[in-house]
Amino acid sequence: MTDHSSAPRSSHRFLAGLVSAALLAPVVSIPFLQSSVSRAQETPESRPTAAETDPDYAVPDGTPEEIMEFVEGLRTRKPKFGNQREALDHAVRTQRSFISAGDKILKQEIDPKTAAKAAQLKLGALTLLASNGIGDTATEAMVAVNQLKTDERPEVVKVANQFWTPIRINHLGALSDADRKRFAEEILKSVVDSKFARETIGMATQLGTKLASKGHAEEAGVLYDQLAKLASEAEDPKVQEAAKRFAGQGRRVRLPGQFMAIEGKQLNGEALDWSAYRGKVVLVDFWATWCGPCIAELPNVKANYEKFHDKGFEVVGISLDRSREPLDKFIENEEIPWSQLYDEEVQKDKGWNHPMAEYFGINAIPAAILVDKKGNVVSLNARGPELTKQLEKLLGE
Structure with a gap:
C-alpha cells in the first residue's frame, strides 16, 4: 500500500508524516512486509524459527559487533523470489532473526548504548510483525516490552517506553470496552500535551485503524472525530488542514452497511451521474499511476471486470495523479x-x-471500496481474493 509519503509537499504530505511517524521511526522497516505481510496469517506453531529452518537466517554466536554485522547483511540482502509466499516467508524470517539477534546481544555483558540498540532491534521487529497480524506476536511483544521496562539500564527502559504505546495498540484485542475507551482518552491527551507532535498524532491515527480492523468502527469514528476537533483548534495551519482528513477518516470507517455517494468530474469533462450506477455493484477505486501496489492490483480488477461486468459489476476509478498526462x-x-x-x-x-x-x-x-446494488458499502478493502469473494456473493459465480 502506498501512503502519503509519496505525495508532494503539502498539508496532505504533512498528514502522512503524522500517520506513519509513530511506528516507522523506531521500527526496523522492510517495504515488502509493510505492504504485503498483512495478507497472510500465521499461527504461533507455523511461524518460521530462523535457526531451525534455514542456516541463512540463523543468528551466529559472537560479539555484539559480529551479530550486528550479520543483521546488517540480512537487512540488505535482496534475494529473488519465485512468488509472493516466498517473499513473505523471507520477510517474516528476517524479522524473527532480528528478534533472536537482539536477545543474544542483551544476554551479554555490554554497555548501555549497545543494550539500547539491541532492545530497539528486538522490539522493532516484534512490533512490525504484530502490526501485521503474524501469529501471536502481539502478545509476545507485550511480554517483551514489559520485561524491558523493568531493565536496570535507563537507556533500555527509554527504548521500551518508546514502544509501549504502539505495542499496546497492537494488543488491542485483549482490552475490555472500558480499557479501550481509557486508552483512547490517554492517547488524545498525549496529542494535546505534546502540542500535536507528529508521533502522538501518528499514534492516535494508528489506534483508529486498529479499532476499525478489530470491529470497533464506531469507536474508531469517535476517535477520529475527536482528533479532527483537536486538530482544527491547533495553531499550526498544517495541523488545521489535516483536521479535514481526520474527519474524513471518521466517515470512512463508519461506511460499512451505509450508503455511499461519490461525485466529481470525469476525464471527458462531464460530471459523474452516480444515480446511473444504482442497481449495480460498484468498486470505487482510489489509485494513481505512480502507485506500485495499485498497478499490481490492476490485473485482478480487470479479470473481475471481465467476469462480472455482464452481471452488473462496474468500476469507478478516482485518480490521485499529480498531472493528467501520465493518467x-x-x-x-x-x-x-x-x-x-x-x-x-x-x-x-x-x-x-x-x-x-x-x-x-x-x-x-x-483504497478499494465495494458498494452493493442499493448503494451501501460492503467492503473497505475489496482487493485481491476479497474482491472476487464479494462479487461471487453479490452477483453469483
Whole structure:
C-alpha cells in the first residue's frame, strides 16, 4: 500500500508524516512486509524459527559487533523470489532473526548504548510483525516490552517506553470496552500535551485503524472525530488542514452497511451521474499511476471486470495523479474501460487533493471500496481474493 509519503509537499504530505511517524521511526522497516505481510496469517506453531529452518537466517554466536554485522547483511540482502509466499516467508524470517539477534546481544555483558540498540532491534521487529497480524506476536511483544521496562539500564527502559504505546495498540484485542475507551482518552491527551507532535498524532491515527480492523468502527469514528476537533483548534495551519482528513477518516470507517455517494468530474469533462450506477455493484477505486501496489492490483480488477461486468459489476476509478498526462497515457495503454474521476484544477501537483479523497479521509492507496446494488458499502478493502469473494456473493459465480 502506498501512503502519503509519496505525495508532494503539502498539508496532505504533512498528514502522512503524522500517520506513519509513530511506528516507522523506531521500527526496523522492510517495504515488502509493510505492504504485503498483512495478507497472510500465521499461527504461533507455523511461524518460521530462523535457526531451525534455514542456516541463512540463523543468528551466529559472537560479539555484539559480529551479530550486528550479520543483521546488517540480512537487512540488505535482496534475494529473488519465485512468488509472493516466498517473499513473505523471507520477510517474516528476517524479522524473527532480528528478534533472536537482539536477545543474544542483551544476554551479554555490554554497555548501555549497545543494550539500547539491541532492545530497539528486538522490539522493532516484534512490533512490525504484530502490526501485521503474524501469529501471536502481539502478545509476545507485550511480554517483551514489559520485561524491558523493568531493565536496570535507563537507556533500555527509554527504548521500551518508546514502544509501549504502539505495542499496546497492537494488543488491542485483549482490552475490555472500558480499557479501550481509557486508552483512547490517554492517547488524545498525549496529542494535546505534546502540542500535536507528529508521533502522538501518528499514534492516535494508528489506534483508529486498529479499532476499525478489530470491529470497533464506531469507536474508531469517535476517535477520529475527536482528533479532527483537536486538530482544527491547533495553531499550526498544517495541523488545521489535516483536521479535514481526520474527519474524513471518521466517515470512512463508519461506511460499512451505509450508503455511499461519490461525485466529481470525469476525464471527458462531464460530471459523474452516480444515480446511473444504482442497481449495480460498484468498486470505487482510489489509485494513481505512480502507485506500485495499485498497478499490481490492476490485473485482478480487470479479470473481475471481465467476469462480472455482464452481471452488473462496474468500476469507478478516482485518480490521485499529480498531472493528467501520465493518467491519459496509462489508461490508453492499458485499455481501461471504466470511468475515471480526475479534477485537474484542484489536483495539479497535488494529487491527494481530490474532493472525494479528502471527504473520505483517504491517506493510503489503493483504497478499494465495494458498494452493493442499493448503494451501501460492503467492503473497505475489496482487493485481491476479497474482491472476487464479494462479487461471487453479490452477483453469483
